[in-house]
Amino acid sequence: MPKGMFIDTTICTGCKSCQVACKQWNGLSAEPAHFGRKPGVSYPVAHNFTGDSYDNTGSLSATDWRHVRFVEQIDEPRTQKRWLFSSDSCKHCTDAGCLNACPTKAIQRTDLGNVVVQQDTCIGCKFCIPSCPYGVISFSEETGTARKCTLCNDRIHNGLGTACAKACPTGSIRFGEVADLRKRADARVAQLKSKGEKAQVYGYDEADGLNVFYLFVDGPKVYGQPEHPIVPQRRLVLCSLVTILTALGIGAAALVSFRERLNGTSEEGRHES
C-alpha cells in the first residue's frame, strides 16, 4: 500500500517548520540569508532574500527538498487581501517522469511507493532533471548526483512518519496511507464547499496519481503547480515513429538518387563508347 502525504494548504500558516525539519533530518546544508557588505556599495546588501513575500528559497533545489510558497493576492481597489501558503515537495508520482528517464536504475520505487534516488548509483547525467514535470529533482554540484525528497525513506521504513509531517504544528502536512489520506481530503473538500469555498484536490489524476497531493482553494498555477502536467515519456512512441519514418524517407532518397544516377551514368557511358 503506497504511503504518501496530504497537504491541506488551507490550514498552513507558513511557519516553515517543515523546511527546517527536512533540512535537519536529511542533513542538507543551509544557504543562510543575511545582510553583508559588498565592495563599492555603502549600504549592507541582502544575500539569499528572494524579495517575494516571505519566500526564502524561491524553489525546490538539491538542498531544499521542501519549499513553502507564499502567494499574496490583492484585489484591484486594494481593499481585500488573501494570503495563500503551500508547502511543496516531490510528489512521488505513480508514473514518475524522473524514474522513467533514468538510464542507470538509480531512481527506484520502494515497496511503500516512494521514489528514491540511490546516491551510490546515480552518475549525474542530469536527464531526470528536465524529465520531472514538476521541476522537483535537482542536480547537486556538491555530490555530483541528482537529489530530491525521499519521503523520508529511512523513517517510513522504520515505522515513523516523514520529518516534515511530524514537525508541522497545524496538521497541514499529513503522512499516511494514500487511500486513507484521500478520504480525509474528500471530506475536507466537502466541508469547504459547503461553506462556499472553491476547494479542489490536486493530484488525483495528474501523472496517474500523486502520492503527495494537495488541497487548493485556487487554480494550481497560483500555487506554482502546472495546470496540465504531462509525463514526458508519453510522447516517446510518437517521437520514435516520426523519427523512424524520416529515417525511411532518407533511406528512400538515398536509394533513388544512388540508383537513378547509376542508370544515368551507365547510359552516358554507352553514349561515349
Place this chain on the structure above:
Amino acid sequence: MSPEIIQAPEWAWYYIAIYFFVAGTSAGAYFIGTMEELFGSGREREVSRAACYIAFPLLTLVPIPLIADLGRPERFWHLFVYNQAGYPYLNLQSPMSVGSWVLLVFSVCALLSFLDNLVADKIISFPLFSRYYNRIPRKLYAVIGSLAGFFIAGYTGVLLNVTARPFWAATSPLMGALFIVSGASTGAAAISLFLIWRKRNSGGEVERLEAFDRVVMVAELVLLAALLVMAGRTAAPLVSLPFIVMFWMGTVVFGIVVPLWFKIRSRAERFGANPVLAHYLFILLGGLLLRISLLQAGQL
C-alpha cells in the same frame, strides 16, 4: 515568481551539442557509405571508403564529452551495468539508456568497416585471417551499423523531445527527424571534404552524392520551418542575440540556404575548387550551430 518551473539540465553545450553533432555526422556518413556499397554501381567505391574512414575516427572522440559532462564521470559504466546487482541494465523508456547501448553496437560496426577498408587498401594486414577475408559478412554489419547509425543520429532529438522543458516539449515530435536529416547532410559534406582531400572528388559517384544532399537539405529546411511553427512562443530565445547570429545566420542562411543555392547553381555552371570546399565547411558548421542552438534554446 514563475508559475511553472521545469528545471534545465544545464548540459554543457561544448560537450553535449558537440557530441550530438559528431555522432550525427559519423552516423550520416556511415549510412551513406552503406547505401552506396549496397546500391551503387560497385565499380567506384570512393564514397563508401571515405565513409568508413570518417565514421569510426569521429566516433572515437565521442566518449570524451559524454563522460566529461557527467556529475560522476568515474561511474559512467553504470549506464551498462546496474551497479547494485551487477547485471546489464537497459531502460527502454529512456533514450539515454537505449542510446548508450546502440552507440556500442554502432561503434563495433564502424570499427569493423574501418579495419576492413584498411585491409582492402593494404595499409594493415592480418595474415592469420587472410584466408577468411572473402567470407567476412561485411554487408551484414554494414546494414546493422546503418540502422544503429540512424538511431544514433535521431535519438538525441527524441531525447530532447521527451523532456518537460517547454521548447523541447513543444517541438515534439520533430526534433529526432530534424537531427537525422541534418546528420545525413553533414555526413555527406564530411565525405565530400574527405574526397577533396584525397583528390577523388569527381565522377558519377560524387554527382549522386550531391543529388542526394540536395534532397536532404530541402527536407531539412522544411522540417526546420515546421519545428519553428510548432515551437511558437517557446522559441523566443531563438530571436535573442547570440541565437540570431548563431541560428539564423550560421545555420539557416550560411549553413543551409546558401550551400543549397550553391549546389543547385553548380549543376549548371562550374565553380572553382575553393568555393566548393568552403560550402562543405559551411554545411558542417551550420550543422554544429544547429545542435548548439536547439540545445541552448531549451535550457534558457
